[in-house]
Amino acid sequence: MKEAVTGMDKSQMMKGKLEGCILKIIDKSETYGYEIVEQLQRYGFVDVKEGTLYPLLLRLEKKGLIVATFKPSPLGPRRKYYNLTEAGQEYIIRFYEVWNEVRQTVEGIFCKED
Amino acid sequence: MSLFRNNYKKLVQENQCGLAEISGESFKALDSMFNYLITFEVSRFELEVIKKDLIGLAKEAEAEGEAFLDKIGMPQKEFCDSLVKEEMRQSVLERILPQIKYSAVWLLGFYVLWWCIEGMPKDYGITVWMLVLTFGEDCFDSIIGAKLRYRSLDQSEAKRKMRMMVSFLISAAIVFPAIVEVPPFEAFVVRGNGRVIFIILLLLFAAAFFGNNYYWDKCSEKYNWR
Numbered sequence: 001m002k003e004a005v006t007g008m009d010k011s012q013m014m015k016g017k018l019e020g021c022i023l024k025i026i027d028k029s030e031t032y033g034y035e036i037v038e039q040l041q042r043y044g045f046v047d048v049k050e051g052t053l054y055p056l057l058l059r060l061e062k063k064g065l066i067v068a069t070f071k072p073s074p075l076g077p078r079r080k081y082y083n084l085t086e087a088g089q090e091y092i093i094r095f096y097e098v099w100n101e102v103r104q105t106v107e108g109i110f111c112k113e114d
Numbered sequence: 115m116s117l118f119r120n121n122y123k124k125l126v127q128e129n130q131c132g133l134a135e136i137s138g139e140s141f142k143a144l145d146s147m148f149n150y151l152i153t154f155e156v157s158r159f160e161l162e163v164i165k166k167d168l169i170g171l172a173k174e175a176e177a178e179g180e181a182f183l184d185k186i187g188m189p190q191k192e193f194c195d196s197l198v199k200e201e202m203r204q205s206v207l208e209r210i211l212p213q214i215k216y217s218a219v220w221l222l223g224f225y226v227l228w229w230c231i232e233g234m235p236k237d238y239g240i241t242v243w244m245l246v247l248t249f250g251e252d253c254f255d256s257i258i259g260a261k262l263r264y265r266s267l268d269q270s271e272a273k274r275k276m277r278m279m280v281s282f283l284i285s286a287a288i289v290f291p292a293i294v295e296v297p298p299f300e301a302f303v304v305r306g307n308g309r310v311i312f313i314i315l316l317l318l319f320a321a322a323f324f325g326n327n328y329y330w331d332k333c334s335e336k337y338n339w340r
Contacts, residue, residue: 034174049187050171055196058164061337062200068338077173 020095121334140182218322239305
């Protein structure tokens with residue numbers, strides 16, 4: 001019983017929302033992998049590393065939600081910068097709507113006064 | 115779009131140069147990851163796109179004075195497995211096109227060589243041994259060779275060489291009877307006007323070569339890899 005409580009994984013709960021959050025970060029301004037990781041960590045996705053992010057970016061790119069362009073970086077090697085596509089913009093609007101519905105449902109159950 | 119050199123080849127070459135610029139632990143890590151990923155039936159073009167990204171990541175890590183594996187922040191196997199899960203399956207066309215191209219090249223090569231050695235006779239054809247040499251290696255690679263490619267991240271050089279040796283010996287056993295001119299292998303499978311057969315093989319080769327290049331260039335349009 002105690003294990004079930006302590007084993008409740010915050011990162012697991014947040015994983016499902018990661019794609020939407022990544023898209024929102026990219027929507028704010030053109031960005032690259034490391035910068036996205038930094039921002040996600042700052043917002044509370046502390047477990048996210050570049051290894052977690054890269055497969056997700058690959059998936060989003062394949063879905064046509066983001067596009068990548070190679071640009072020179074101050075460090076030397078050319079960096080892959082990401083931008084949101086039109087489909088990506090539609091996706092984050094829908095994502096936020098669904099997220100609000102889920103949040104209201106959960107809050108409805110937890111905050112309801114008997 | 116280049117007629118003679120497709121984008122896949124360009125990307126492969128670019129990655130080879132990129133990988134050569136990486137050294138030490140990062141190189142070892144990348145090399146074992148690439149060897150591991152290739153054991154899956156993954157899209158070859160997508161694999162090269164991923165290689166390019168990872169090489170870039172390794173270079174960035176080197177420039178920042180960080181270890182590549184620390185930058186990834188997770189075990190190599192877990193990372194590779196998560197990539198493979200991303201629906202990067204190899205299409206049937208992608209699997210067979212390069213084989214068709216190489217088969218067309220070899221068949222044309224063997225035919226022209228032996229046709230010329232025999233003095234370009236008017237009546238000539240494709241022999242059993244030409245077909246064995248052309249398709250034997252392909253069949254071996256797709257049936258047995260794939261099983262020999264052991265799926266592991268920690269492949270030692272000795273183990274890899276041993277597998278290559280076994281692979282070579284089996285290939286040699288397939289082609290040996292053809293080379294030593296065993297009578298059944300000398301028989302013609304297709305026989306007719308030597309020049310007509312040559313022209314047909316040449317056209318087949320051209321179709322396979324340009325078709326292959328067209329496919330890879332079309333495939334590359336899906337990705338921004340430049």
